[in-house]
Amino acid sequence: MTLSKQQLETLHKMLSLTNNQELTCDECLTKMAEFAEVALADDSIPDNLRDIEHHLALCEECEEEFTALLKALKSAES
Amino acid sequence: MWVNRTNDIWVQDLRTGGAAQDKALTDLRGLLISGLHKPFRGTAGIDHAFMEDVVQEALVKVLKSLDQYEGRSRFTTWATSIAIRLAYTELRRRRWKDVSLDEMIENAGNIPKCDFGQAVGPEQEVQQKALIEKMYQVINQGLTDKQRDALLAELKGMPQEEIGRRMGSSRNAIYKLTHDARRRLKDELEASGYTLTDVHAAFGG
Numbered sequence: 001m002t003l004s005k006q007q008l009e010t011l012h013k014m015l016s017l018t019n020n021q022e023l024t025c026d027e028c029l030t031k032m033a034e035f036a037e038v039a040l041a042d043d044s045i046p047d048n049l050r051d052i053e054h055h056l057a058l059c060e061e062c063e064e065e066f067t068a069l070l071k072a073l074k075s076a077e078s
Numbered sequence: 079m080w081v082n083r084t085n086d087i088w089v090q091d092l093r094t095g096g097a098a099q100d101k102a103l104t105d106l107r108g109l110l111i112s113g114l115h116k117p118f119r120g121t122a123g124i125d126h127a128f129m130e131d132v133v134q135e136a137l138v139k140v141l142k143s144l145d146q147y148e149g150r151s152r153f154t155t156w157a158t159s160i161a162i163r164l165a166y167t168e169l170r171r172r173r174w175k176d177v178s179l180d181e182m183i184e185n186a187g188n189i190p191k192c193d194f195g196q197a198v199g200p201e202q203e204v205q206q207k208a209l210i211e212k213m214y215q216v217i218n219q220g221l222t223d224k225q226r227d228a229l230l231a232e233l234k235g236m237p238q239e240e241i242g243r244r245m246g247s248s249r250n251a252i253y254k255l256t257h258d259a260r261r262r263l264k265d266e267l268e269a270s271g272y273t274l275t276d277v278h279a280a281f282g283g
Contacts, residue, residue: 011213011263012277014260015267020261022257024253024254025250026250029163030146033151033152033156033158033159036151036159037151037155061166061237061249067117068162068165068166069158072158072162073155073158075115075116075117076112
């Protein structure tokens with residue numbers, strides 16, 4: 001296996017974002033609904049939700065689910 | 079009508095049992111089916127039967143998880159977030175069912191050098207090579223087998239829950255495992271004198 005340039009850049013991005021304390025995917029899910037409503041309202045992000053924003057930048061799967069949730073909420077509003 | 083239920087009434091009706099619970103479940107089922115339609119419209123492998131199965135599973139999970147709902151969002155948003163996770167979990171399972179972990183981490187114990195393809199400046203190339211050598215060294219020698227396998231599979235694009243399925247673990251545990259691997263890698267690089275700024279510069283950021 002060879003790590004491609006893109007994979008090394010992904011690793012670089014992940015290392016840049018790595019903190020000692022991070023939310024896990026399960027913890028992210030417990031806050032995702034609240035975070036989606038804040039994002040949809042275009043409100044400023046409260047301090048207690050900053051860690052989910054960080055997790056979404058690192059976790060492709062949670063980010064994919066968050067994007068889908070936003071789409072579902074926007075669809076329900078229209 | 080479900081649209082008139084408050085968060086508290088949703089929880090109350092779903093906990094009550096009997097006709098009130100049946101009606102709430104019927105309303106929530108319709109809402110979740112409708113909610114999943116937009117984000118998954120046109121997605122390969124998703125049909126009406128898939129949606130029905132996912133929503134049924136979501137209703138069971140919502141009922142079991144009512145104590146975890148803290149009222150910090152609309153109840154229906156919370157339930158939709160659960161249904162979406164279940165939908166993606168099943169979708170990823172189907173997409174990756176024929177891919178083994180071994181394929182993803184082939185030769186992981188001896189990672190060859192990277193071919194950048196595109197030429198960079200001589201100074202940056204030297205920086206890149208030294209940094210990447212160090213990264214490979216830590217990946218090969220500084221991580222546990224599980225940390226290395228999970229990190230490499232993730233870098234190759236395998237979803238964490240699929241890595242977990244193959245390692246007899248959960249998505250949550252795999253996130254913790256790769257988090258530990260990233261921390262170790264970052265610490266080792268810093269201990270060797272590489273700052274994040276160096277890493278950034280080496281990758282042309």
